[in-house]
Amino acid sequence: MSDAPPSTKRKRTELVSSTTAPLVRSKIWKPYGDIILQAESTQFRVTRDILAEQSSVFRDMFSVPQPLNEPTIEGCPIVHVSDTAKDWELFLEILYNPFQSTVSRPYAVVASMLRLGKKYDMPAPKDDALRRIHAEFPATLELYDEKLATIDDEDDLYVHLLNLLYECRVYSAIPLLGLTCLSNERLESLALAVSRDTFVTLAIALERLLNFQSEKRLSWLHGNALIPHKSCNSRKACANQQMAINHSINGKEKYPFHLHYVIGDWHPEWSGKFCEVCEAAAREHYAASRQKGWELLPTFFGLPKWEALKDVD
Structure with missing residues (x-):
């Protein structure tokens, strides 16, 4: 089965990473699953319905008949994705355990929902992640005075979030988050944690703010x-x-x-x-x-x- 995205068919040799890391079966291995997702060297057995319901990208891909000679595992076709195994593990745990939802989520979970939600056109997880980010770093002064904690606190949280917002182009939360980073982190520490362009932006912003x-x-x-x-x-x-x-x-x-x-x-x-x-x-x-x-x-x-x-x- 083809990579997702894009949906164009490629040779099997092109689907496999050039590394020789042994394949690992994830703890997310549903006995009634009918599709194998492989991220890096980790495989997940899931039902295609749960992916198609969330994602137009997967829905369109599954609607196209697949060649009969594609390799399978336990009768399930394999979909190779170019994302990290950690993002998919966290994301699938949320999909399969929706009733464990909490007011606050760990950063890594929010990041996986945002990255995969945007990439695979999955509005529900993407919007959930954005709501949490905007609740913490709003775009109005009134909401700032009432802001809620919706992402679990952890070491280097603000720097991780700043990199994520630039990566996913969530620009409306950057001003307040950038101010928060500069208020809590040394400039030389930021230089080691963000891209060169982001660091230049922060250094210029610091002078303006002061x-x-x-x-x-x-x-x-x-x-x-x-x-x-x-x-x-x-x-x-x-x-x-x-x-x-x-x-x-x-x-x-x-x-x-x-x-x-x-x-x-x-x-x-x-x-x-x-x-x-x-x-x-x-x-x-x-x-x-x-x-x-x-x-x-x-x-x-x-x-x-x-x-x-x-x-x-």
């Missing part, structure tokens, strides 16, 4: 243009609090960079530090600059603004 954070979001802590307010009745006390907050922020370790002020909300510990007039002025400035930071966030990563930023199928 400039925006200092010159826009935290500008109310610099000089006296905003604090003390012209109507302030405790100018010295408010000026001292301004200096103290500025020192507490700029006195922190710079690496990894503290970028949560780029789109962060008003910090509760700042409340009550100033007179009512100065605090109101600071809050107003901080809220307006927060909205501006969110609007500009995609552009820091070389992407279009939110309204024009789309994922690519």
Whole structure:
């Protein structure tokens, strides 16, 4: 049986990997299965109906009569796929155990659903993966304030996700995820974990983010243009609090960079530090600059603004 995709028939010698790794039978080996999927050197016995129901690619392939002289295993034709065995193992486990669905899934499962869902035109798993990604890294400030944890936390999760989003062209989640990566990872660590093009994008974004954070979001802590307010009745006390907050922020370790002020909300510990007039002025400035930071966030990563930023199928 032909590879999937493409559906064009190729010689048997072309279907087999050039490696000599022995074939392995997966734990997903259904006794009533009527098709053998082979990914790398691992074979899965499944029913073609479950694949055809999910995927138009497999549905179209199975509708074409196959030559009678194709090799089989236990009477089942073999379909060679070019994906990793791990992706298929995780994906098939989800297909055969739908009632084990949880609010949160491991990254590897989400990645397999997205990769295979996009490649084989399987809307259900693809959309499930995208919903989870967008719930964690939304495209609106309102959803960001309410974001949910739908992907299990693990080491290097953000870097793995960033590579996945670029691979699968899920661009609308990259701005927030990129910011998260830069806030949690050292730049030299990122250089070893992402492609050169992605690293250049991150390095440029970091400079832009730091400039925006200092010159826009935290500008109310610099000089006296905003604090003390012209109507302030405790100018010295408010000026001292301004200096103290500025020192507490700029006195922190710079690496990894503290970028949560780029789109962060008003910090509760700042409340009550100033007179009512100065605090109101600071809050107003901080809220307006927060909205501006969110609007500009995609552009820091070389992407279009939110309204024009789309994922690519």
